[in-house]
Amino acid sequence: xxxxxxxxxxxxxxxxxxxxxxxxxxxxxxxxxxxxxxxxxxxxxxxxxxxxxxxxxxxxxxxxxxxxxxxxxxxxxxxxxxxxxxxxxxxxxxxxxxxxxxxxxxxxxxxxxxxxxxxxxxxxxxxxxxxxxxxxxxxxxxxxxxxxxxxxxxxxxxxxxxxxxxxxxxxxxxxxxxxxxxxxxxxxxxxxxxxxxxxxxxxxxxxxxxxxxxxxxxxxxxxxxxxxxxxxxxxxxxxxxxxxxxxxxxxxxxxxxxxxxxxxxxxxxxxxxxxxxxxxxxxxxxxxxxxxxxxxxxxxxxxxxxxxxxxxxxxxxxxxxxxxxxxxxxxxxxxxxxxxxxxxxxxxxxxxxxxxxxxxxxxxxxxxxxxxxxxxxxxxxxxxxxxxxxxxxxxxxxxxxxxxxxxxxxxxxxxxxxxxxxxxxxxxxxxxxxxxxxxxxxxxxxxxxxxxxxxxxxxx
Numbered sequence: 001x002x003x004x005x006x007x008x009x010x011x012x013x014x015x016x017x018x019x020x021x022x023x024x025x026x027x028x029x030x031x032x033x034x035x036x037x038x039x040x041x042x043x044x045x046x047x048x049x050x051x052x053x054x055x056x057x058x059x060x061x062x063x064x065x066x067x068x069x070x071x072x073x074x075x076x077x078x079x080x081x082x083x084x085x086x087x088x089x090x091x092x093x094x095x096x097x098x099x100x101x102x103x104x105x106x107x108x109x110x111x112x113x114x115x116x117x118x119x120x121x122x123x124x125x126x127x128x129x130x131x132x133x134x135x136x137x138x139x140x141x142x143x144x145x146x147x148x149x150x151x152x153x154x155x156x157x158x159x160x161x162x163x164x165x166x167x168x169x170x171x172x173x174x175x176x177x178x179x180x181x182x183x184x185x186x187x188x189x190x191x192x193x194x195x196x197x198x199x200x201x202x203x204x205x206x207x208x209x210x211x212x213x214x215x216x217x218x219x220x221x222x223x224x225x226x227x228x229x230x231x232x233x234x235x236x237x238x239x240x241x242x243x244x245x246x247x248x249x250x251x252x253x254x255x256x257x258x259x260x261x262x263x264x265x266x267x268x269x270x271x272x273x274x275x276x277x278x279x280x281x282x283x284x285x286x287x288x289x290x291x292x293x294x295x296x297x298x299x300x301x302x303x304x305x306x307x308x309x310x311x312x313x314x315x316x317x318x319x320x321x322x323x324x325x326x327x328x329x330x331x332x333x334x335x336x337x338x339x340x341x342x343x344x345x346x347x348x349x350x351x352x353x354x355x356x357x358x359x360x361x362x363x364x365x366x367x368x369x370x371x372x373x374x375x376x377x378x379x380x381x382x383x384x385x386x387x388x389x390x391x392x393x394x395x396x397x398x399x400x401x402x403x404x405x406x407x408x409x410x411x412x413x414x415x416x417x418x419x420x421x422x423x424x425x426x427x428x429x430x431x432x433x434x435x436x437x438x439x440x441x442x443x444x445x446x447x448x449x450x451x452x453x454x455x456x457x458x459x460x
Contacts, residue, residue, distance in 0.1 A: 005065040005066065005067065006044055006065070006067060006087070006088075008065055009061055009062055009064070009065040009067040009089065010023065010044065010045050010089075012061045012064075013045070013047055013058055013061055013062075013089065016054065016057050016058065016061070017047055017048065017049065017054065017058075020047065020048040020049070020050070020095070021045055021046070021047050021048075022045065022046045022047075022048070023044070023045045023046075025042075027046045028042040028043050028044075028045070028046060028090075029042060030046075030075075031043050031046050031070075031072055031075070031082065031084070031090040031092065032083065032084070033075070033082075033083060034075050034076070034077040034078060034079075034080055034081065034082050034083060035075065035076045035077065035078055035137070035326075036078040036079075036326075036338055036339075036340050039080055039083055039085070039422065040083065041083050041084050041085050041086075041087070042084070042087070043070060043084040043087060043088055043089060043090040044084075044087050044088060044089065045089050045090070046072075046089075046090045046092055047089055047090070047091050047092065048092050048094065048095050049091065049093070049095065049096065050095045050096060051096065051112075051207075052168060052170065052176055052207040052208060055091065055170045055205055055207050056170050056174045056175070056176055057174065058089065058091060059170050059171070059172060059173065059174040059205065060173065060174030062088075062089060062172075062451055063172050063173055063174065063449060063451065066449050066451060067088055067089055067451060068084065068086045068087060068088025068089070068451050068453075068454050069088055069089055069091060069172075069201075069205070069451055069452055069453065070082060070083075070084045070088055070089070070090045070091065070201065070453050071091050071093070071142075071143075071146060071201035071205045071206075071453065072090045072091060072092045072093065073093055073094075073113070073114065073139060073140030073142055073143030073146075074094070074116065074137075074138070074139060074140055074143065076135075076137035076138075076139045076143070077143065077147055077418070077419070077421065078340050078342075078418045078419075078421075079147075079342075079415070079418050079419050079420060079421030079422065079423045079424060080421040080422040080423060080456070081146070081147060081200045081201065081419060081421045081453070081456055083421075083422070085422065085454070085455045086454045086455060088451070088454075091205060093112070093113045093114035093140060093142055093143075093207070094114050094140075095114065096112040096113050096114035096115075096142075096207065097112060097114045097115050097116075097119065098111070098112045098115070099111050099112075099115055099119070099120065099123050100112065100208070102123065102124065102127060102129075102213075103182075104127050104128075104129060104213075106182065107129060107212065107213045107214065107215070108165060108182060108210055108211060108212055108213055109124075109131070109210070109211055109213055110208065110209070110210050110211075111141055111208070111209055111211065112142075112207065112208055112209075113140060113141065113142025113143075113145075113205075113206050113207050113208065113209065114140050114142060115140065115141050115142075116138045116139060116140050116141070117131055117133065117134065117135075117138060117139060117141060117144070118138045119138075120141065120211075124213065127213075128215060128216050129213040129214065129215060129216065130213065130214055130215075130216050131163070131211060131213055131214075132153045132156075132157035132158075132163065132214050133149060133150065133151060133153065133154075133157070133158075133159065133160045133163050134151040134152050134153045135149045135150065135151035135417065136151055136152070136322075136323040136325075136326075137323075141160075141209055141211065142206045142207070142209065144160045145160055145164055145167065145196070145197050145198075145206050145209060146197075146198070146199065146200055146201050146206060147198065147200060147417075147418065147419040148160060148161055148197050148198030148417065148419065149417055150373070150376075150378075150416070150417040151373065151417065152249045152251060152319070152322065152373060153248060153249060154373055154375070154376050154378075154417075155241075155247055155248070155249065155250055155373065155375030155376050156246060156247065156248040156249070156281065157214060157248075159417070160197065161194060161197050161198070162212075163211055163212045164180070164193065164197060164209055164210070164211055164212070165180050165181065165182055165183075165184070165193075165210040165211065165212060166178065166179065166180030166181050166182060166193065166209070166210040167179050167180060167193055167196060167197075167206050167208065167209050167210070168206070168207050168208035168209075169196050169203075169204040169205065169206055169207070170204055170205045170207055171203075171204045171446065172204065172446065172447045172449065172451055172452055176207075177192075177204075179192040179193040179195075179196060180192075180193035180210070182210055195442070198419065199457075200419050200420065200421065200453060200456050200457055201452060201453040201456070202443055202447065202452050202453045202456055202457055202458070203442075203443065203446045203447060203452060204446070204452065217248075217281035217282055217283075217287075218282065218283050218284060219280075219281070219282060219283060219284045219286075219287040220248075220279065220280070220281055220287075220315065221279070221280050221287050221291060221308060221309070221310050222249075222277070222278060222279040222280075222308070222309040222310075222314070222315045222318050222319070223277075223278045223279075223291075223306055223307060223308045223309060224270070224275050224276065224277050224278070224305075224306075224307050224309075224318060225275065225276050225278070225298055225303045225304070225305055225306045225307075226270075226271050226273050226274070226275055226303065226304055226305035227273060227274045227275070227276070227301070227302055227303050228273060228274075228302055229274065229302065230252075230254055230255075230274040230354060230355075230358070230370075231351050231354075231355060232274075232301040232302045232303070233252055233274045233275075233276055233301070233303075233374075234252065234350055234351040234354060234374060235301055235351055236276070236297055236298045236300075236301035236303060237250055237252070237276065237347075237350075237374045237375060238347055238348065238350065238351070239297050239300075239301070240293070240294050240297050240298075241347060241375065243293065243297065245290055245293050245294050245297075246280075246281075246282070246290065247278060247279070247280060247290070247294070247375060248279045248280060248281040249277065249278060249279035249319075249375070250276060250277075250278050250279075250373075250374060250375040251276065251277040251278075251322055251371065251372065251373060251374065252274065252275070252276055252370070252371065252372040252374040252379065253274070253275045253276075253277065253322070253325065253369075253370070253371050254274050254369060254370040254371075255272050255273050255274055256332065256367065256368070256369040256370065257325060257328065257329060257369035257370060257371050257382075258270055258271070258272045258273065258274075258275055259272045259332065259369075260325075260328040260329045260330075260331050260332045260369055261321060261325070261328045263328070263331040263332065264324065264327060264328035264331040265321060265324070265328070268321055271305065276298070276303070276374075277318060277319075277322050278294065279315070279319075280294075322371075325369075325371045325382075326338075326340075326382065329369040329371075329382040329384070330382070330384070332367055332369065332384060333367055333384040335386075335387070336384040336385060336386060336387070337384075337385050337386075337387045338382050338383060338384055338385065339383040339385060339393075339396045339397065339400055339423075340380055340381070340382055340383070340418065341380055341381040341383070341399075341400050341403050341404070342378070342380055342414070342415045342416055342417060342418040343357075343378070343379060343380075343403055343404065343406070343407035343412060343413070343414065343415075343416065344376070344377050344378040344379075344407065344412050344413050344415070344416030344417075345377045345407055345410040345411065345412030345413075346377060346410065346411055346412060347375075347376070347377045349377075349410040349411065349412070350374060350377050350379070352410070353379075353406060353407065353410050353412070354370070354372075354379060356406055357370070357379075357381065357403055357406070358370075360399055360402050360403060360406075361381070361399065363399075364383075364395045364396070364398065364399040365395065366383055366384065366385065366392065366395055366396060366399065367383075367384040368381040368382060368383045368384065368399065369381070369382050370382075373416070373417075376416070377412065377416070378416035378417060381399070381400075381403065383396040383399055383400065400423075401427075404424070404427050405427075405430070408427075408430060408431055413431060414427045414428075414431055420456065420457045421456050421457075422455060422456060425456075425457060425458065425459055428457070439457070439458075440458055443457075443458060
């Protein structure tokens, strides 16, 4: 857009927000990158609205001047969703952190988009309820909706999509709409709620959400166990799922990832072999039964070294280690940059897919530890690259490309939870065919000026 248009947009937003419109280099740099992607680009300004009305006013101004808008939660995305690749206004929701209502009897809560999952769960402690979507990072719930996040609890409680009942969304024009309701089901019209979930800020800005809550289980037990072979670990998971064991969490970490865990946290001191991290929820009797069944299955597949974590402190230590897997993987090569993959395949094809991925890693000559939410067929490689080494970046991108194509060949998807952003745009047509063109038509209809997070999901 023209410089004078940007200047006018910033001036009018400044009139609305006062000192909550920032243009300093430090503020813009903080909104120029996400957690993983190598790309950086500064916005022209950062806006800190405090409510939906202010977001609406900002959007109306940005539409007036055709100014790009980039929604920003806490910046934990992994596919460049928050990077303002065409400049513009970064709209930071960190001041929209009000928990509006906790409806214990209906097991739902109404929150503003800037509320984080840990903030909500801290406020739920006295209710016996919990918000279950756990992507690892303390992401905002609005950001989780925008990227269709999931995480370690998905195998039992579902992704963010299954845990959102309703949303308030500001469209590019500034109009505010409500999608969904507090009812647990509806057959009323098009499913617009799920259209905006996973749209990565390309259709509008989510400002308020109604989310499902779940009861805190009577008994929670977690464990880790060791396998000599990664295929055995994956096949144990598949057998457990097929046997109907209702696991709450089941995470795979390969031998390279376990080496990084030990480097990052020397007190962890685990064998450098494939591991499963597990958690079971339910009554005392049902958890005992789940554990017994799983232990039999896992032992038949060569597992040993079961270590149980039954207290809250022990479980927190175990899952803190898993949530820090990204940083532990980076510890394998200090100073490295990373490219993160995010394939998801039908559970029956998971073992074969991982086996081929291991061959691809060896072919690349790069370090690429593997972690996965294997209970739903989703796994990640953290491909470690010397930041200024163009040859290594080329090999990393080739490895990622081969893995994306492999996932599609197995009937899967190029992203189970991280989203498309910039990094996976080139594979969208291969996955969706003519449906990708329909997505573009929807984008153009809702955002005719193309100001909503331009360059994400689509190239233009």
